[in-house]
Amino acid sequence: LPAIHYSSNHDYARVVSIPTLANPGGLDRFPCIEAVFGPHAHITSSTVDIQDVKGKTHRFVIFYQQGGSLEVNQAIQNLVPGSQWRGSIIVMMTGKNIPFIGLMSTHRHLATGALQKYVL
Template sequence: MPREVNRQPILRHPRRVIRYELRPTLVNVPTLANPSGAQRFPCVEALLGTRTSVHDTVVSVIDQNGDELNFMVSCQVNQDQRLSVNRSLRSICEVEWCGSVLVMKIGRRSAFVNMTTSDKDLANVAIVRFIEETNGPVGLEYVDFLEL
């Protein structure tokens, strides 16, 4: 008799991401995955909440070895000023951004791999590029799933 295969997504070990709010901090985000673990879906709303819309953007940066690395930037768009000013983004790129921002590292073979403290500098480069390319929170209302 053939063995039944479970195709339901399962909650995997949380992935380490950087959360920009008061200061850049490594945090865990709950992650769903198919049973093989090949496809991962981080539940960013568990950290950002559902009160405001969440936008996701892939940002590419070049590391010191000349290799291209990709980061997923997930952020809230604050259209009615319900969220407080993000102090960590203000210190990095002098922008009046309201709400949290998450940066997740995309792996070469699998999506959404754990970030380490050594990834923080590259994540900061990705954030600055993201803010510059989207014209800050003003331009973000019109951007979703943009690849930078």
């Protein structure tokens, strides 16, 4: 599924494809964040709701690594000046009836807003 990756190794965000396990009916989806962060990464997640200009709420899940031994994330600093966030972040979108859906380009600004809301 498409998601946004704010890597601590890059100065900018990029869209990545997250390998995702799904049951045969497709209603349960389990993104394999470890495929991007690595198999030994300690991954935490938080949910952030944000409203669009029409007042409709959209939900995003922020998967992240954080810790003093990780590199300062320049991509996050470029998004939120003064931020000292350490480690990488992946932002995925959730659906109404499906836990995770592909992040469409039309929702990217909302995903960015959700991340700014979370980091601040």
